[in-house]
Amino acid sequence: MIGITSYGGYIPRLRIERKIIAKTMAWYQPVIFGAAKGEKSVANWDEDTLTMAVAAAIDCAQGKDRKKVDAVYMASTTMPFSDRLNSDILATAINVNEEGTTCADFTGSQKAGTTALISGLSALKSGDKKCALVAAADTRKTKMATMSEMYLGDGAAALLLGGDDVIAEFIDSHSINCDFIAHYRGAGKEFDYGWEERWIRDEGFGKIIPQAVAGFLKKTKMAIGDFAKIVYPCYFAATHNGIAKKLGITPEQLQSPMHELCGDTGAAHPLLMLVAALETAKPGDKILLAGFGQGCDVLCFKATDKLASFKGPRGVKGHLAVKRVLTSYEKFITFRQLGESDLGIRGEVTPNTSLTVLWRNRKKFIGLVGGKCRKCGTPQFVFTPMCVNPECNAVGEMDPYEFTDKKASVLMYTGDMLAASIDPPAVYGIVTFADGGRMLADFTDCALDDVKVGLPVTMAFRLRLKDDMRGFRGYFWKAVPEIVG
Amino acid sequence: MGTGIKDKVAIIGMGCTRFGERWDCGSEELMVEAFQECISDAGIDKKQIEAAWFGSCLDEVNVGKSGLPPAIALRLPKIGVTRTENYCASGTEAFRGAVYAVASGAYDICLAIGVEKLKDIGYAGLPDFGSGMGLTNQLWFPNMTAPGCFAMLASAYSAKYGIPMEDIKKAMAHVSVKSHANGALNPKAHLRNPVTEEAVLNSPMVAYPLGLFDCCGVSDGSSCAIVTTPEIAKSLGKKDIVTVKALQTALSNGEEMSYNQWDGSYFTTTDKASALAYKEAGIKNPREELSMIEVHDCFSITELVTMEDLHISERGKAPKDIMDGFYDATGKIPCQIDGGLKCFGHPIGASGMRMIYEMYLQLLNRADKRQLKDPRFGLTHNLGGFPFMNVCSIAILGKHGA
Numbered sequence: 011m012i013g014i015t016s017y018g019g020y021i022p023r024l025r026i027e028r029k030i031i032a033k034t035m036a037w038y039q040p041v042i043f044g045a046a047k048g049e050k051s052v053a054n055w056d057e058d059t060l061t062m063a064v065a066a067a068i069d070c071a072q073g074k075d076r077k078k079v080d081a082v083y084m085a086s087t088t089m090p091f092s093d094r095l096n097s098d099i100l101a102t103a104i105n106v107n108e109e110g111t112t113c114a115d116f117t118g119s120q121k122a123g124t125t126a127l128i129s130g131l132s133a134l135k136s137g138d139k140k141c142a143l144v145a146a147a148d149t150r151k152t153k154m155a156t157m158s159e160m161y162l163g164d165g166a167a168a169l170l171l172g173g174d175d176v177i178a179e180f181i182d183s184h185s186i187n188c189d190f191i192a193h194y195r196g197a198g199k200e201f202d203y204g205w206e207e208r209w210i211r212d213e214g215f216g217k218i219i220p221q222a223v224a225g226f227l228k229k230t231k232m233a234i235g236d237f238a239k240i241v242y243p244c245y246f247a248a249t250h251n252g253i254a255k256k257l258g259i260t261p262e263q264l265q266s267p268m269h270e271l272c273g274d275t276g277a278a279h280p281l282l283m284l285v286a287a288l289e290t291a292k293p294g295d296k297i298l299l300a301g302f303g304q305g306c307d308v309l310c311f312k313a314t315d316k317l318a319s320f321k322g323p324r325g326v327k328g329h330l331a332v333k334r335v336l337t338s339y340e341k342f343i344t345f346r347q348l349g350e351s352d353l354g355i356r357g358e359v360t361p362n363t364s365l366t367v368l369w370r371n372r373k374k375f376i377g378l379v380g381g382k383c384r385k386c387g388t389p390q391f392v393f394t395p396m397c398v399n400p401e402c403n404a405v406g407e408m409d410p411y412e413f414t415d416k417k418a419s420v421l422m423y424t425g426d427m428l429a430a431s432i433d434p435p436a437v438y439g440i441v442t443f444a445d446g447g448r449m450l451a452d453f454t455d456c457a458l459d460d461v462k463v464g465l466p467v468t469m470a471f472r473l474r475l476k477d478d479m480r481g482f483r484g485y486f487w488k489a490v491p492e493i494v495g
Numbered sequence: 496m497g498t499g500i501k502d503k504v505a506i507i508g509m510g511c512t513r514f515g516e517r518w519d520c521g522s523e524e525l526m527v528e529a530f531q532e533c534i535s536d537a538g539i540d541k542k543q544i545e546a547a548w549f550g551s552c553l554d555e556v557n558v559g560k561s562g563l564p565p566a567i568a569l570r571l572p573k574i575g576v577t578r579t580e581n582y583c584a585s586g587t588e589a590f591r592g593a594v595y596a597v598a599s600g601a602y603d604i605c606l607a608i609g610v611e612k613l614k615d616i617g618y619a620g621l622p623d624f625g626s627g628m629g630l631t632n633q634l635w636f637p638n639m640t641a642p643g644c645f646a647m648l649a650s651a652y653s654a655k656y657g658i659p660m661e662d663i664k665k666a667m668a669h670v671s672v673k674s675h676a677n678g679a680l681n682p683k684a685h686l687r688n689p690v691t692e693e694a695v696l697n698s699p700m701v702a703y704p705l706g707l708f709d710c711c712g713v714s715d716g717s718s719c720a721i722v723t724t725p726e727i728a729k730s731l732g733k734k735d736i737v738t739v740k741a742l743q744t745a746l747s748n749g750e751e752m753s754y755n756q757w758d759g760s761y762f763t764t765t766d767k768a769s770a771l772a773y774k775e776a777g778i779k780n781p782r783e784e785l786s787m788i789e790v791h792d793c794f795s796i797t798e799l800v801t802m803e804d805l806h807i808s809e810r811g812k813a814p815k816d817i818m819d820g821f822y823d824a825t826g827k828i829p830c831q832i833d834g835g836l837k838c839f840g841h842p843i844g845a846s847g848m849r850m851i852y853e854m855y856l857q858l859l860n861r862a863d864k865r866q867l868k869d870p871r872f873g874l875t876h877n878l879g880g881f882p883f884m885n886v887c888s889i890a891i892l893g894k895h896g897a
Binding site: 354355356359361363364367368371374375388390391392393394398399400421422423424425426427428429430431435436438439440442443446447448449450451452458463464474484486 | 616617618620623630631633634635636637638639640642643644646647648650651653654699700701702703705749750752753754755756758759882883
């Protein structure tokens with residue numbers, strides 16, 4: 011048996027109420043009022059596709075042996091690098107073995123997530139791979155006062171695939187590929203170029219998803235009534251329901267596309283909805299999943315008895331529960347760089363990133379892997395081979411030590427209005443790990459007033475440098491203060 | 496163990512420019528201004544200077560590298576000039592170089608000069624040090640500024656001693672009010688307006704909990720000293736001779752930021768360097784024996800905790816001493832009698848010798864309206880870098896034989 015052995019999700023803490031967007035921008039395009047329900051998730055200014063994929067992967071890999079992962083597939087249409095393996099940065103961030111692991115980026119379509127999933131399952135089926143991690147994320151930049159701005163949210167999902175402790179068995183899949191262009195984004199372009207909505211609804215979602223599902227049912231001799239949950243994205247609410255009607259799906263079977271909670275998260279969305287479905291699934295439930303974009307992928311999973319004892323990660327439910335409401339549309343457009351705000355001369359300084367330094371220290375910078383002294387047992391995040399413990403100072407005695415999942419708290423902090431920041435004040439300080447080790451860190455996803463000495467924090471992989479001149483992005487780990495509720 | 500520097504080297508001349516926004520001056524004019532005062536005070540000929548040390552910190556945005564800037568600006572007679580850079584201790588490090596050269600017997604007369612021209616960068620505050628922290632740190636250090644880093648001390652200090660931030664803010668305000676009152680009396684100071692506690696407390700936030708008036712001025716300026724042996728000083732006809740009693744420097748070794756011991760409420764380096772300096776100078780009880788101090792009050796919180804690191808105020812008691820007026824001009828140990836970094840200003844490479852300059856003037860009874868009665872020992876203190884990773888330098892000065 012092969013299938014899903016764990017799942018994880020990530021929805022950014024920041025949410026914006028759609029009526030704020032509508033209230034600010036409907037003077038320009040009144041039609042956006044039509045979609046002004048609920049809220050959409052917004053990647054913080056220091057989040058992108060990669061950081062969200064890492065967050066979902068960490069959520070998914072909790073309690074699992076990451077050293078067993080031998081394939082890392084990442085899916086998105088908004089990868090930070092066109093030529094640098096994004097999935098490999100993800101693999102380094104979660105500290106997967108470099109030797110013996112295959113990494114691949116899946117891109118170019120909204121169904122890249124389901125295609126990556128089919129590829130991961132195929133690799134397992136062939137016996138070529140034993141444990142594959144599939145992560146999908148998207149952060150699409152949308153023009154102001156557009157329906158896309160209303161529909162689209164940011165998010166990520168990850169699935170661990172394998173043959174041991176399977177919680178949802180993979181049954182079968184079926185795909186249609188056809189160049190239906192609901193929208194496209196040319197190489198080097200920032201924004202999607204879309205076609206008429208009516209055509210996309212009726213000829214796209216409304217026909218291609220039912221056709222692919224019908225094809226799957228024919229191939230597997232299954233019936234629509236066999237499924238406890240049916241999962242497919244469609245950001246047009248009426249069309250989402252129309253497809254269900256056409257296929258004979260009952261409201262109980264239909265998985266919500268979460269428009270009111272986070273919006274459509276692109277290549278991640280089918281997987282994110284699947285994670286939400288697994289969160290409430292019972293052993294024996296069959297789940298039908300479809301991903302749409304230049305055709306349609308259809309997959310079927312069956313929840314196993316192991317699902318009952320599976321200790322779920324934060325997933326979709328947990329991430330939706332913790333939020334910070336962005337009350338300002340201006341802040342949203344500033345974070346997305348839709349308007350030009352002035353960082354001042356201080357903000358101009360962008361030294362290039364030394365790729366040699368990054369290569370030597372990739373485990374430290376990307377994976378937050380420090381050292382633990384074999385002589386005295388002190389965990390430490392340092393760059394000299396000499397132990398920091400003044401009673402030890404042993405040389406060259408460090409074993410790798412992962413800090414990402416260690417408990418930490420605030421030692422000291424500030425909120426800095428002078429530092430050039432997209433979201434001033436820049437909050438930073440020193441965090442101390444309960445089991446040993448401390449480090450300087452930027453704080454994120456918090457307001458200055460949330461921070462106190464002693465407050466627990468978790469470490470999150472974030473963007474720390476966006477070098478637009480050279481097209482580089484620098485990543486490191488930041489402290490996220492725990493916020494209750 | 497060495498025998499220390501006490502009374503081995505005398506200062507025979509000093510100079511210091513007015514600090515401030517010297518829009519009309521480059522580093523060259525500033526160095527010449529300080530040097531002219533210094534050499535005329537020393538009463539020697541330029542040709543008698545055998546070697547020089549030069550302190551500057553942010554050379555990238557002003558003088559450039561090497562010891563050439565003063566060699567050229569001052570037309571020094573083709574002597575050795577060594578540039579010292581050690582963050583905010585750069586100036587005192589230049590002084591240390593010159594003093595040690597004389598003490599070693601290698602030279603009879605040496606010059607130390609510091610300069611910093613900060614106001615040519617186009618924006619307020621210190622220049623961004625993003626590219627100056629090294630290629631590795633650049634890839635992971637937070638997006639920090641100097642006020643932000645020092646502000647962090649206040650959070651840890653408040654947490655350690657259970658002193659509410661409002662009370663710390665008040666003590667910090669008193670620190671600034673006192674320095675403004677002192678600076679108002681000093682014609683060479685950058686900021687010369689007295690301020691009220693209310694104005695300090697209501698100033699806009701720069702880095703929590705530091706407001707604008709908790710931060711020192713960013714200035715242009717230069718300062719310098721000519722040093723020799725006490726014997727040569729006497730032979731030059733000097734009557735009142737100021738000698739160096741102690742020079743200590745201590746640098747963080749990374750423990751503060753990487754090892755779970757330091758609690759974030761003090762400077763480990765100042766704690767150590769000051770103890771060594773007192774020993775070197777023969778001072779047993781600094782609270783009783785020091786007459787005046789010039790400390791590195793880049794931010795009011797730095798001055799507050801430094802009072803404890805210098806072993807003058809008890810741990811956790813600096814706010815009380817400050818509020819009691821212990822460090823005021825009329826207090827037991829006046830602190831920043833010249834206005835401090837806060838009001839005299841802080842052209843980094845010039846700051847160390849600006850502090851020594853004030854001690855020198857006070858010891859020679861030349862401090863005009865600021866003159867203290869019969870000062871015996873004066874201490875200066877620089878703290879460069881960040882609370883968690885820094886360079887501390889301390890000098891103690893006094894009359895020869897004191």
